[in-house]
Amino acid sequence: MHPSQCLRVSAFAATVLASAIPQGALEERAGTPICPTYANKVYTDSNNVQYTVYCPGFTNGPTIATTNSATNLAECMQACDNQSGCVAANFHTGVNQCSFIGPTVGSYVYDSSFNYAVKVSATSGSGSGTCSSVAVTFNELVTTTWGQSVNLTGSISQLGNWSPGLGVALSANQYSNSNPLWSATVNLPAGTTVQYKYVTVAGDGTINWEADPNHSFVVPSACSTTISDTWQQLSTATPSATKSLSSIVSGTITASTTSSAAPTSTCTNSPSSRNCWSGGFSVETDFDTNWPNTGRTVSYNFDITNVTLAPDGFTRPVLAINGQYPGPTIEANWGDMISVTVNNKLQNNGTSIHWHGIRQYHNNGQDGVPGVTECPLAPGQSKTYTFQATQYGSSWYHSHFSCQYGDGVVGQIMIHGPATANYDIELGPLPLTDWYYQTVNYHASLAEHQNALPPEADNALINGSMTSNSGGKYALTPLTQGKKHRVRLMNTAVDNHFVVSLDGHQMQVIASDFVPVEPFMVDTLFIGIGQRYDVIITADQSPGAYWFRADIQDKAGCGSNFNNGNIRSVFAYVGHETENPISTAHSYTQTCNDQSGLVPHWNSYVPIGKTGTFTELTTSQLQQNENDGSITVYWQINGSALSIDWDKPTLEYVRTGSSGFPSDSNLIQLPNANVWTYWVIQEVAGNPYNVAVPHPIHLHGHDFYVLGTGTTTWTAADANSLNYNNPTRRDVAMLPTNGWLALAFQTDNPGAWLMHCHIAWHADEGLAVQFLESASQIQNVGNIPSDFDSQCNAWESYYSNNPAYLQHDSGI
Numbered sequence: 001m002h003p004s005q006c007l008r009v010s011a012f013a014a015t016v017l018a019s020a021i022p023q024g025a026l027e028e029r030a031g032t033p034i035c036p037t038y039a040n041k042v043y044t045d046s047n048n049v050q051y052t053v054y055c056p057g058f059t060n061g062p063t064i065a066t067t068n069s070a071t072n073l074a075e076c077m078q079a080c081d082n083q084s085g086c087v088a089a090n091f092h093t094g095v096n097q098c099s100f101i102g103p104t105v106g107s108y109v110y111d112s113s114f115n116y117a118v119k120v121s122a123t124s125g126s127g128s129g130t131c132s133s134v135a136v137t138f139n140e141l142v143t144t145t146w147g148q149s150v151n152l153t154g155s156i157s158q159l160g161n162w163s164p165g166l167g168v169a170l171s172a173n174q175y176s177n178s179n180p181l182w183s184a185t186v187n188l189p190a191g192t193t194v195q196y197k198y199v200t201v202a203g204d205g206t207i208n209w210e211a212d213p214n215h216s217f218v219v220p221s222a223c224s225t226t227i228s229d230t231w232q233q234l235s236t237a238t239p240s241a242t243k244s245l246s247s248i249v250s251g252t253i254t255a256s257t258t259s260s261a262a263p264t265s266t267c268t269n270s271p272s273s274r275n276c277w278s279g280g281f282s283v284e285t286d287f288d289t290n291w292p293n294t295g296r297t298v299s300y301n302f303d304i305t306n307v308t309l310a311p312d313g314f315t316r317p318v319l320a321i322n323g324q325y326p327g328p329t330i331e332a333n334w335g336d337m338i339s340v341t342v343n344n345k346l347q348n349n350g351t352s353i354h355w356h357g358i359r360q361y362h363n364n365g366q367d368g369v370p371g372v373t374e375c376p377l378a379p380g381q382s383k384t385y386t387f388q389a390t391q392y393g394s395s396w397y398h399s400h401f402s403c404q405y406g407d408g409v410v411g412q413i414m415i416h417g418p419a420t421a422n423y424d425i426e427l428g429p430l431p432l433t434d435w436y437y438q439t440v441n442y443h444a445s446l447a448e449h450q451n452a453l454p455p456e457a458d459n460a461l462i463n464g465s466m467t468s469n470s471g472g473k474y475a476l477t478p479l480t481q482g483k484k485h486r487v488r489l490m491n492t493a494v495d496n497h498f499v500v501s502l503d504g505h506q507m508q509v510i511a512s513d514f515v516p517v518e519p520f521m522v523d524t525l526f527i528g529i530g531q532r533y534d535v536i537i538t539a540d541q542s543p544g545a546y547w548f549r550a551d552i553q554d555k556a557g558c559g560s561n562f563n564n565g566n567i568r569s570v571f572a573y574v575g576h577e578t579e580n581p582i583s584t585a586h587s588y589t590q591t592c593n594d595q596s597g598l599v600p601h602w603n604s605y606v607p608i609g610k611t612g613t614f615t616e617l618t619t620s621q622l623q624q625n626e627n628d629g630s631i632t633v634y635w636q637i638n639g640s641a642l643s644i645d646w647d648k649p650t651l652e653y654v655r656t657g658s659s660g661f662p663s664d665s666n667l668i669q670l671p672n673a674n675v676w677t678y679w680v681i682q683e684v685a686g687n688p689y690n691v692a693v694p695h696p697i698h699l700h701g702h703d704f705y706v707l708g709t710g711t712t713t714w715t716a717a718d719a720n721s722l723n724y725n726n727p728t729r730r731d732v733a734m735l736p737t738n739g740w741l742a743l744a745f746q747t748d749n750p751g752a753w754l755m756h757c758h759i760a761w762h763a764d765e766g767l768a769v770q771f772l773e774s775a776s777q778i779q780n781v782g783n784i785p786s787d788f789d790s791q792c793n794a795w796e797s798y799y800s801n802n803p804a805y806l807q808h809d810s811g812i
């Protein structure tokens with residue numbers, strides 16, 4: 001039962017959230033779909049202009065103009081006819097956007113949201129019959145057994161960059177015992193030098209490679225060409241030796257498990273080749289669609305208990321995991337399954353664990369948000385979360401049961417994978433958090449009912465440690481002279497934002513959240529709540545001990561801390577661990593703005609948002625006068641503060657086919673799959689006060705693309721000045737004070753996904769929406785766990801029997 005005495009019973013009207021989601025459009029003309037009917041064929045449009053059609057994908061030549069008037073590829077071609085300099089037309093099927101390419105055609109890029117067409121006259125030479133994009137048909141003679149399939153992989157992106165089994169699937173439609181022919185057609189840029197191999201994939205996932213050497217050829221300029229190959233036997237002496245890359249199908253991801261039959265171009269991860277991983281996976285892999293399936297599961301058991309701890313010397317109650325704060329680091333390899341059994345042994349609290357930044361692809365039921373994807377886990381109950389590490393890098397996990405993580409239910413996640421720069425030594429996570437001597441639950445309850453500044457933190461912890469008047473110690477991180485060290489910085493705070501720096505050293509940034517970026521150097525780095533940065537620190541200074549500093553950006557308006565200025569840890573060269581640093585800080589100006597210059601290594605193109613495709617979500621504070629003379633503070637989105645029911649999660653509505661969502665569930669339906677959605681989050685004046693502060697906005701179930709920010713009021717014209725060309729991509733971004741934040745993401749993951757401010761007070765007070773994405777598909781692919789019901793029953797039984805704490809906030 002939801003408590004009727006809950007303070008959040010809505011006496012105020014909630015505005016229904018707008019949901020201006022672009023409609024998907026089937027690409028067709030006169031009843032004949034251009035795609036796939038004309039795929040790799042010549043199509044003559046109504047202006048008698050001939051185009052070679054490619055489906056799906058786009059060509060990455062320079063865009064000279066765009067139009068939103070075309071509703072299909074055929075109309076896009078016609079528009080290209082009328083555009084001076086247009087040599088090819090990219091058409092985005094989700095948002096009906098037509099882009100004109102010129103003066104060079106560019107090369108093929110796979111993207112399921114696009115189709116494109118290249119003018120036959122768009123030649124690389126003056127003679128007829130030459131093309132810049134060539135349809136290459138690969139024919140492979142290989143005898144397969146029942147259940148086997150054949151794939152093609154090679155040295156270029158169009159062939160998967162040596163991703164075995166996941167490059168290009170060959171078709172067996174010409175297959176017979178007497179003519180075992182497999183084939184596929186791939187569009188490749190003329191003149192490209194290509195190395196490639198065929199692999200067979202058995203039903204159990206075993207992958208067999210052809211013997212060396214690799215096939216190779218240079219793509220000619222004829223508009224189409226055919227290559228015929230015959231399977232290269234591993235060895236005639238041992239015909240039964242089916243060597244496999246076991247790293248793809250079973251327990252390990254080490255180089256030693258690759259057989260001699262592996263292609264020479266497969267590289268493995270080492271201090272001098274961090275861009276590689278194994279089995280053909282690397283930092284070049286599109287991790288949205290492609291990841292290893294290691295067959296390995298890493299398992300953890302979490303006992304959450306009431307303890308007292310003194311991480312900075314001051315003793316206070318902590319809700320600890322396995323008796324420790326912060327909790328254990330979850331460590332896995334890219335592609336591993338992660339299984340965590342959570343045993344709620346707390347005296348008086350429900351709980352739930354959210355795996356921050358984990359995409360939970362087709363796995364919404366494991367996202368760990370009470371009232372959204374599950375009922376809270378009642379005291380005495382256990383639950384096992386299971387999910388795959390489809391991404392790699394650094395993150396954290398935390399309770400999503402109100403602001404509970406500030407009292408201890410928090411820990412680190414480290415997923416080993418490739419990287420964009422080399423390093424020698426893995427130092428692991430370095431979490432940063434604010435720290436309060438009273439419980440966070442106590443502070444949150446106060447914050448909800450007073451017209452006052454948010455609670456000031458008493459201290460902050462670096463790697464779970466700090467000094468204070470009560471004792472404590474600085475965390476120590478060892479450096480080895482001359483070596484490069486990888487450090488995984490993460491802000492796990494409730495309210496404080498940090499700028500970090502290491503005296504005398506620079507940091508090389510290689511990842512923002514779970515996204516590898518082009519490496520760049522910084523002296524100081526702003527880390528918003530929930531954000532992570534993987535950095536490489538080279539120990540190239542005089543051997544000694546140096547201060548690592550984490551400054552709260554109080555002058556810039558994002559958090560306050562009693563111990564600000566003294567929040568430090570020690571980085572010491574080996575042999576200097578006992579020295580007290582006397583180093584000097586880097587100078588900088590306080591800021592609440594995100595680090596700039598974050599260029600994702602995996603280049604992504606976001607289709608330009610049409611005028612009107614951006615949905616505005618305003619944030620504002622409401623201080624509501626109650627009948628008893630008290631006030632209640634809300635943070636609203638479009639005039640509505642989120643409040644969820646712990647005992648009736650959103651997935652319960654989905655399971656039962658109910659659409660009667662309460663207005664304060666702040667639910668935004670995204671019914672169309674595989675479309676781009678565009679959002680502007682705008683801070684507006686509050687009531688009765690204009691409380692203007694920055695907010696770290698976090699999205700579950702996706703990375704979002706940060707198209708731009710502004711410090712004034714968003715206008716429709718701002719859509720034209722955003723960055724759609726490989727924009728910053730991550731899962732937390734800062735909304736500037738009194739400003740706006742423009743985001744885009746693709747509806748490729750059915751589920752109920754929260755987007756919220758990661759300041760715990762603000763999330764408590766309602767600053768959140770839920771995206772209900774492809775609701776009709778959730779029961780098929782969202783993986784609602786079988787214990788969903790029993791967990792809810794246990795919770796209702798617990799909560800209806802005089803629990804110590806009632807919901808006093810949004811619940812998340």
Ligand SMILES: [Cu+2]
Nearest residue numbers: 695757759762
């Ligand atoms: Cu906020």
